[in-house]
Amino acid sequence: MFLQFLVSGIMIGGIYGLVALGLVLVYKSSRVLNLAHGSFLMILAWLCWSFAEQLGLPIWLSILLVLAISVLAGLGVERFMLRPLIGQPILAVIIATLALGYLLEGVAIMAWGADTKGLPEFIPREPIWLGPVSIAQHYLWAFGIAILLFVLLLLFFRYTKMGLGMQIVSEDQQVARSLGIRVKNILAQSWAFALVIAAISGILFASLNSVNNGNALIGLTKALPVMLLGGLESLYGALVGGIIVGIFEIVVGGYIDPWVGGGFSNVAPLFLMLVILLVRPYGIFGWQRIERI
Amino acid sequence: MLVMNAVEVRYLDVILVLRGVSLEVPEGKIVALLGGNGAGKSTVLKAISGLLETEEGKITDGSIYFNGTRIDRMSPEDIVRLGIVQVIEGRRVMEHLTTEQNLRGGAYLRHGDVKRELDMVYSYFPRLKELRHATAGYLSGGEQQMLVMGRAMMAHPKLMLLDEPSMGLAPLLTKEIFNMIQRFNSEEKTAMLIVEQNARAALSVAEHGYVIENGRVVLDAPAAKLANNPDVKEFYLGLSTVGEKRSYREVKHYRRRKRWLA
Amino acid sequence: MRPAGTYDTTYGQDMATVRTKAQWIMLALFLAFLLAFPHFSGIRWTGVFSLMGITLIAVFGLHITTGLCGQINLGQAAFMAVGAYTSAVLTSKLGLPFLVALPCAGIMAGIVGLIFGAPSLRIKGFYLAMSTLAAQFIIIWAVTKLFGAAAMSVPYASIGGFVLDTDTKMYYLIIALTLIAGLAALNLTRTRAGRAFTAVRDNDLAAEVMGINLFFYKLLAFFIGCFYAGIAGSLWAHCYSFSIQPLQFTLKESVWYLGMIVVGGIGSTLGAVLGTVSIRLLDKVFAPYISPLLAAAFPFLRANVTYAAGAILFALVIIIFLTKQPRGLAHWWQIIKTSYRLWPYAH
Numbered sequence: 027m028f029l030q031f032l033v034s035g036i037m038i039g040g041i042y043g044l045v046a047l048g049l050v051l052v053y054k055s056s057r058v059l060n061l062a063h064g065s066f067l068m069i070l071a072w073l074c075w076s077f078a079e080q081l082g083l084p085i086w087l088s089i090l091l092v093l094a095i096s097v098l099a100g101l102g103v104e105r106f107m108l109r110p111l112i113g114q115p116i117l118a119v120i121i122a123t124l125a126l127g128y129l130l131e132g133v134a135i136m137a138w139g140a141d142t143k144g145l146p147e148f149i150p151r152e153p154i155w156l157g158p159v160s161i162a163q164h165y166l167w168a169f170g171i172a173i174l175l176f177v178l179l180l181l182f183f184r185y186t187k188m189g190l191g192m193q194i195v196s197e198d199q200q201v202a203r204s205l206g207i208r209v210k211n212i213l214a215q216s217w218a219f220a221l222v223i224a225a226i227s228g229i230l231f232a233s234l235n236s237v238n239n240g241n242a243l244i245g246l247t248k249a250l251p252v253m254l255l256g257g258l259e260s261l262y263g264a265l266v267g268g269i270i271v272g273i274f275e276i277v278v279g280g281y282i283d284p285w286v287g288g289g290f291s292n293v294a295p296l297f298l299m300l301v302i303l304l305v306r307p308y309g310i311f312g313w314q315r316i317e318r319i
Numbered sequence: 320m321l322v323m324n325a326v327e328v329r330y331l332d333v334i335l336v337l338r339g340v341s342l343e344v345p346e347g348k349i350v351a352l353l354g355g356n357g358a359g360k361s362t363v364l365k366a367i368s369g370l371l372e373t374e375e376g377k378i379t380d381g382s383i384y385f386n387g388t389r390i391d392r393m394s395p396e397d398i399v400r401l402g403i404v405q406v407i408e409g410r411r412v413m414e415h416l417t418t419e420q421n422l423r424g425g426a427y428l429r430h431g432d433v434k435r436e437l438d439m440v441y442s443y444f445p446r447l448k449e450l451r452h453a454t455a456g457y458l459s460g461g462e463q464q465m466l467v468m469g470r471a472m473m474a475h476p477k478l479m480l481l482d483e484p485s486m487g488l489a490p491l492l493t494k495e496i497f498n499m500i501q502r503f504n505s506e507e508k509t510a511m512l513i514v515e516q517n518a519r520a521a522l523s524v525a526e527h528g529y530v531i532e533n534g535r536v537v538l539d540a541p542a543a544k545l546a547n548n549p550d551v552k553e554f555y556l557g558l559s560t561v562g563e564k565r566s567y568r569e570v571k572h573y574r575r576r577k578r579w580l581a
Numbered sequence: 582m583r584p585a586g587t588y589d590t591t592y593g594q595d596m597a598t599v600r601t602k603a604q605w606i607m608l609a610l611f612l613a614f615l616l617a618f619p620h621f622s623g624i625r626w627t628g629v630f631s632l633m634g635i636t637l638i639a640v641f642g643l644h645i646t647t648g649l650c651g652q653i654n655l656g657q658a659a660f661m662a663v664g665a666y667t668s669a670v671l672t673s674k675l676g677l678p679f680l681v682a683l684p685c686a687g688i689m690a691g692i693v694g695l696i697f698g699a700p701s702l703r704i705k706g707f708y709l710a711m712s713t714l715a716a717q718f719i720i721i722w723a724v725t726k727l728f729g730a731a732a733m734s735v736p737y738a739s740i741g742g743f744v745l746d747t748d749t750k751m752y753y754l755i756i757a758l759t760l761i762a763g764l765a766a767l768n769l770t771r772t773r774a775g776r777a778f779t780a781v782r783d784n785d786l787a788a789e790v791m792g793i794n795l796f797f798y799k800l801l802a803f804f805i806g807c808f809y810a811g812i813a814g815s816l817w818a819h820c821y822s823f824s825i826q827p828l829q830f831t832l833k834e835s836v837w838y839l840g841m842i843v844v845g846g847i848g849s850t851l852g853a854v855l856g857t858v859s860i861r862l863l864d865k866v867f868a869p870y871i872s873p874l875l876a877a878a879f880p881f882l883r884a885n886v887t888y889a890a891g892a893i894l895f896a897l898v899i900i901i902f903l904t905k906q907p908r909g910l911a912h913w914w915q916i917i918k919t920s921y922r923l924w925p926y927a928h
Contacts, residue, residue, distance in 0.1 A: 122904075191427060289725075289726065
């Protein structure tokens with residue numbers, strides 16, 4: 027029983043980690059916490075559904091189209107929303123991304139209503155059995171994709187020039203410009219990457235459950251605790267934090283839910299987040315503020 | 320090589336900081352820019368390197384030419400590509416990256432392997448080689464200053480703009496830094512424009528010097544002449560009555576007014 | 582920019598909010614307008630004004646916590662829920678009079694606010710925002726757990742033997758409380774605590790060095806802000822909505838309140854008023870006109886157009902304000918006043 031919880035927790039942690047990865051990417055380069063990430067993943071999943079079910083395109087083509095659109099969306103958001111907000115206090119950026127999230131939810135409601143739909147199957151439904159434990163294949167795929175993306179991003183940041191450029195931009199934009207780095211391009215690229223990740227995680231999540239406007243919430247209620255636990259700037263942290271949050275949610279929910287009549291597992295990550303904020307706000311791998319006098 | 324003609328700079332459209340500054344940096348030479356606080360020295364450097372844009376500043380009059388190209392309308396990224404690198408004041412290292420990552424950042428615009436450049440910087444600053452993998456934010460002040468200068472050197476600039484390299488450093492370390500500056504200039508033939516409060520150190524390495532006050536250039540002479548100029552000696556080198564005991568009854572510095580104040 | 586010819590001879594005059602006779606007259610006219618309003622407007626407009634009053638109280642609270650003291654609070658709607666449910670339970674289950682339930686609602690909300698604001702000692706900026714975001718979700722979850730997701734009906738408020746059962750009577754209560762709340766928020770900036778709040782907002786390290794007890798003042802700001810939210814929640818329960826559900830206090834509402842202080846101008850009490858009034862008007866008055874147009878123009882859109890159009894319009898307004906005029910409506914008003922006073926010279 028515990029083992030099943032543990033494994034399910036690890037698997038779902040993979041998806042949470044993937045969502046958080048997109049958030050970390052944007053934060054790492056532009057110091058902006060994209061609170062609209064959840065809304066993006068929800069609406070990109072809807073787009074995929076539209077292409078696949080309403081227009082009848084094959085599922086792989088729908089996915090590719092959605093990925094292309096997410097790149098454009100990332101560039102657009104950076105150009106039209108983030109650039110005017112450079113230099114404004116944090117509150118302004120928080121509200122702007124929250125407002126963007128509601129904008130997207132409003133658009134989703136207008137275009138697709140408040141229904142729940144299913145994506146066409148592209149991952150087999152039968153769970154795999156590892157001894158006494160069963161794992162849904164969706165989870166395995168999500169986990170695998172998360173690890174793959176994580177490794178790619180890690181290599182990217184460590185060994186490529188663009189990765190170094192993104193880190194420099196996240197440290198100090200003025201110094202970055204004085205070294206000849208085109209900050210606007212770097213920001214646009216990181217947003218594009220982040221939204222591609224949002225698209226992938228949104229489609230995976232939707233194929234796991236269903237396409238529904240409520241999916242947007244995981245961007246806030248799950249991905250934020252993961253980011254805080256792992257450290258806002260850390261890619262490792264997103265994955266490790268995702269797994270820990272996933273395990274915490276399923277295990278704690280599994281044992282405590284029966285006592286409180288269900289529903290606790292939904293807010294368990296938030297309680298964890300509060301504890302982290304009290305005990306170690308920078309998270310496991312986060313950058314500490316280095317202050318010199 | 321670099322020619323500034325009557326440049327006027329405003330911040331936020333209303334604060335006039337530079338009122339018609341003209342200066343020249345010849346190829347391969349070191350030029351010192353002296354002046355008190357708030358005179359506009361850093362603004363001169365930022366006007367040249369284009370970083371005014373990042374601080375809501377604008378060049379509203381005049382022009383800046385670098386090897387015949389007009390640069391006062393260009394963005395800072397393009398100016399760096401022409402070969403002008405500014406070392407911003409205040410030892411702005413990338414705190415969470417390692418020393419080596421910082422240096423690699425300096426070589427961002429170079430293609431291919433930067434090992435040669437890294438070795439060159441390590442030969443100038445052996446201390447940095449020992450601290451290769453240390454987190455830059457935890458280095459001492461002197462080491463950070465070496466790091467930012469090394470970072471600028473990585474790009475093999477044609478003109479290096481140094482903003483207060485000795486700020487907050489102990490006198491011996493200041494001497495070391497200026498020795499490096501002189502060495503770099505003579506070996507790599509990089510022209511340098513150094514803004515300094517420490518006039519003595521700056522004039523010891525420079526060939527030519529300018530004194531800025533309230534946004535205007537008030538003195539413009541070869542370094543040796545500047546060092547012997549009585550006004551410079553009194554107001555920047557602190558030598559009004561050498562060897563004599565200062566009597567406050569005389570209050571000489573009130574009576575001798577700066578000749579350049581209108 | 583003061584009106585021409587005003588000068589101060591006493592400290593009282595220096596700190597005054599209303600300076601000239603003209604300003605007193607305008608104030609009196611405004612109050613008279615508010616008093617007479619229900620008699621010549623319809624029920625609908627009285628309701629709109631009541632809603633604006635309730636929202637204003639909550640937004641004043643948020644203004645104190647976030648605008649004055651700089652502590653970002655993303656959960657104001659949840660604290661309103663605490664007040665609403667406390668008040669409902671006290672009056673309907675325990676039979677306490679409304680005059681007791683109202684302040685209790687405020688205090689309860691304040692206490693809950695203290696619990697979630699306590700981490701603010703160690704964390705700043707958006708770490709605190711995350712904590713209040715968690716508060717938003719956790720409080721609503723707890724409320725749903727304790728009282729169910731279905732609507733809970735709330736009895737009419739009664740003060741003494743006087744039952745507030747018509748819109749007009751409720752309107753007067755709400756407007757009275759709103760005016761008191763607004764006056765208190767305005768005056769707060771002139772007190773010692775208010776100056777401490779502003780110091781904490783602008784540079785908390787420097788404030789601490791000056792001897793301001795950061796923890797105490799941050800918690801005080803949270804408490805006052807959530808107290809206001811509790812009062813607003815109680816009024817919402819008894820005087821506007823009569824049946825309360827957790828759905829009425831979601832993150833969306835919290836974002837609305839933040840949007841109102843941003844659109845109005847952060848840090849300005851007048852800004853809170855302008856922002857609230859304009860956004861509520863936008864929502865209640867304009868959106869119902871726009872959505873039929875949209876539905877007619879795009880027939881494939883679903884029936885949820887009204888709700889969605891409101892959300893989109895609101896979000897667009899906020900984003901446009903943030904990018905184009907970050908100092909908000911209050912800044913525009915200042916410019917108008919200044920150019921009027923300095924006319925014909927440039928302002």
